Amino acid sequence: MTKATAKKSKATTKKKTAGKKPTTGKAKRVKAQAEKTEAKAATVSLENPTIYELLNQVAGEHGYTVAKAIVSEELTDEEIAKRTGIRLNLVRRILYDLYDNRVVSYRRVRDENSGWYIYYWKVDPERALAYVRANRQLLLQKLEEQLEREKNTIYFSCSNGCPKVALEEAAENDFKCPRCKGKLEPYDNSAIITSLERRIQTLREQLTQS
Known part of the structure; x- marks a missing residue:
């Protein structure tokens, strides 16, 4: 190989190498984020x-x-x-x-x-x-608050189907219904607690999967 040919070959190699832009860290991160977004959307x-x-x-x-x-x-x-x-x-x-x-x-x-x-x-x-998850998270919070109230409150109700009342309100009204004045009896809210616990469990599983 002559000196001129070697020089030309070296210049060509240098030119090809210069044409290839190295992949920067930022470019890699952008590409990775795009792939992650596409995978999530899919x-x-x-x-x-x-x-x-x-x-x-x-x-x-x-x-x-x-x-x-x-x-x-x-x-x-x-x-x-x-x-x-x-x-x-x-x-x-x-x-x-x-x-x-x-x-x-x-x-x-x-x-x-x-x-x-x-x-x-x-x-x-x-x-x-994200919208579905946010709504479920909000609903979960409300249900957990309701469950806490049901577990930590003693309720009373009358036999006429009026809304139940907490112990404090029942005592203030001499255990008479604030609406119909009927006699207030202890209210069993165990079914409500069980229902809330099931709904909360379902929501938690859905949030884990999403």
Whole structure:
């Protein structure tokens, strides 16, 4: 190999090496986060009973249909209405309801000709899952507080079906019902406690799985 050829080969190798950008720590973290987000989103399906129930609860019988249309691509409200056959006004109302409950997100683009904004909608699985989890967590907290009250309070009730009252209130009223003045007797709330404990256990299991 001549001196000129060796020099040219070295320059070519140097050029190829320079063209390859090293993967920085930040780039690796961004890539890892993107892969994590995609994997998490893939686990959330509209067929999931919890998500399906959420869609119906938040947006009614057409909530699932609208969400399904934008589960894999962004669409405008007019495109959704055309694909689903649902009235445009109803589609818009459903989208607003789903957005208020963090089930969908949108991307806003200004039309260069009209100056109006065009909204592209898409189901956001992570936000939907976070919404369900937050609601369950709130419900769990309320049920645990109610269970604590039921366990630590002595109740009395009358035979006429009026609301039960705590011992302190019963004593203040000479053990007569505040509503009907009927005689107050000890109230057995063991069935309520058992029911609360079961609901709490179910919620805890659901939160662990989500």
